[in-house]
Amino acid sequence: MSNVPNNNPSAPDNTVAVNTATGKLALGWALVGVPLAYGVYETLTRVAALFG
Amino acid sequence: MGFLDRERTIAPAGFNRWLVPPAALAVHLCIGQAYATSVYKTALVKHFGASLTEIGLVFSIAIVMLGLSAAIMGTWVDRNGPRKAMFTSSMFWVGGFLIGSLGIFTHQLWLVYLGYGVVGGIGLGIGYISPVSTLIKWFPDRPGLATGMAIMGFGGGALIASPVSTALLKAYDPNSGAQGWVASGDAVGKLFLTLAVVYLVYMLFGAFTIKVPADGWRPAGFDPAKVKAAKLVTTENVSAKNAVKTPQFWLVWVALFCNVTAGIGILEQAAPMIQDFFRGPDGASLVSAAVAAGFVGLLSIGNMAGRFAWSATSDITGRKRIYMLYLGVGALLYTVLALAGSSTTILYVALAFLIISFYGGGFATVPAYLRDLFGTFQVGAIHGRLLTAWSAAGVAGPLIVNAFLDAQGKPGQLTAASYQPALLTMVALLVVGFVANLLVKPVSARFHEPRLDRDRPHEPAMEA
Structure with missing residues (x-):
């Protein structure tokens, strides 16, 4: 969910804003999500010994 | 440094709150490294020629400083906003690693106490509470989900730091292939320097990305009246100074303290405990060290997942009910663990996993619980003061377990029965916490901040 959009945006500016926000969102989540996924994967390989 | 001021962090129209x-998480994933200190503990014991207790003190100092700094600096964090708080936290956290590495390179343990323990611990405390109040304001419709996401990072940070630190120690030590290898002090010092650089970059990314909502902002379609419909949720505000005068604050403090103490009881002893619970007729453990390590890993996943899943669930169930689950069902699970945990490993593992998920859930749900009771005005400062319960539990949990186990016998000779007194003590503690949570009622109006405009929900302007 995003904030209330700009009241009077021109169409091209609005497209740029949306693309920038999507790019930032993807980058932000990747920066924290990729290391976290790596940590979970590494831990799960250790957990495998428990059920092996 | 004006660019750190709260006024410079107010989100423009159209800002996507999912960027917050x-x-x-960038901050919490970094400070979560505090749970991965066991990776280099043996190396530091060897390097300094110190005892395990002397090296363990580094972590204990850091956790005590976490509680103290969160309690003392909470109001400052609320007043100055998340960017300045995150920036300050990064300086302390990174500074702690730098001073600590200097202590390692120069063989001065007191510098490690000062660096990682005191300075780093201050960074932990400020960093832990810095985004909480902001997240609650961006997600008034799902505060449990929002704080669960951030505080999950504190659990997840260790999952990342542990394998990365092991790999770096191997890379930095030319003798890493040797039989019975323990990392050199030089390798640990270099590890500290590397972590300092990486954490600086990540925490500054968090500091310069975070934004606070403009006054009066609400998510699309959000109706505060629906939130107010829940009995314990207030639209009023209570200051941190007044909050600590209310019985509600201390009841939640007791509930958190009991939940954390019980969780730490298992976490501290996880690896030896599973080995002691399952012994053959000859007294040898049926659980190998590798399997025990896998169990510890599973608990870490449970700790992290519980922070997110249970806290998010609390948005639907309400905070008081979910704490009834953590403490009430937790007490039942602990009882089964104490009396029948040694019957099968599957049962033991499943019980421990659930108990640890409740432990994590308690941490992640409590900021939203405070928001429900005291409003958003100074929720960061109130949360900071409440974290003294964590510090106290960090001392009480291991003390209780170790005192009972010391009385039962020597490590390596303990059995499932040896753990019963400690585990049943944890059951009693959880029952105390359950009763405390049950007694939580809405905060009396005499503690509310005065409101100029009674017609619409209003918050005092300065807070982030």
């Missing part, structure tokens, strides 16, 4: 959780 990654900023919060």
Whole structure:
């Protein structure tokens, strides 16, 4: 969910804003999500010994 | 440094609030390294020629400083906003690693106490509370989900730091292939320097990405009246100074303290405990060290997942009910663990996993619980004061377990029965916490901040 959009945006500016926000969102989540996924994967390989 | 001021962090129209959780996570994933200190503990014991207790003190100092700094600096964090708080936290956290590495390189343990323990611990405390109040304001419709995401990072930070630190220690030590290898002090010092650089970059990313909502902002379609419909949720505000005068604050403090103490009881002893619970007729453990390590890993996943899943669930069930689950069902699970945990490993593992998920859930749900009771005005400062319960539990949990186990016998000779007194003590503690939570009622109006405009929900302007 995003904030209330700009009241009077021109169409091209609005497209740029949306693309920038999507790019930032993807980058932000990747920066924290990729290391976290790596940590979970590494831990799960250790957990495998428990059920092996 | 004006660019750190709260006024410079107010989000423009159209800002996507889902950019805020990654900023919060960036900080929590870094400070979560505090749970991965066991990776280099033996190396430091050897390097300094110190005892395990002397090296363990580094972590204990850091956790005590976490509680103290969160309690003392909470109001400052609320007043100055998340960017300045995250920036300050990064300086302390990174500074702690730098001073600590100097202590390692120069063989001065007191510098490690000062660096990682005191300075780093201050960074932990400020960093832990810095994004909480902001997240609650961006997600008034799902505060449990929002704080769960951030505080999950504190659990997840160790999952990342542990394998990365092991790999770096191997890379930095030319003798890493040797039989019975323990990392050199030089390798640990270099590890500290590397972590300092990486954490600086990540935490500054968080600090410069975070934004606070403009006054009066609400998510699309959000109706505060629906939130107010829940009995314990207030639209009023209570200051941190007044909050500590209310019985509600201390009841939640007791509930958190009991929940954390019980969780730490298992976490501290996880690996030896599973080995002691399952012994053959000859007294040898049926659980190998590798399997025990896998169990510890599973608990880490449970700790992290519980922070997110249970806290998010609390948005639907309400905070008081979910705490009834953590403490009430937790007490039942602990009882089964104490009396029948040694019957099968599957049962033992499943019980421990659930108990640890409740432990994590308690941490992640409590900021939203405070928001429900005291409003958003100074929720960061109130949360900071409440974290003294964590510090106290960090001392009480291991003390209780170790005192009972010391009385039962020597490590390596303990059995499932040896753990019963400690585990049943934890059951009693959880029952105390359950009763405390049950007694939580809405805060009396005499503690509310005065409101100029009674017609619409209003918050005092300064807070982030």
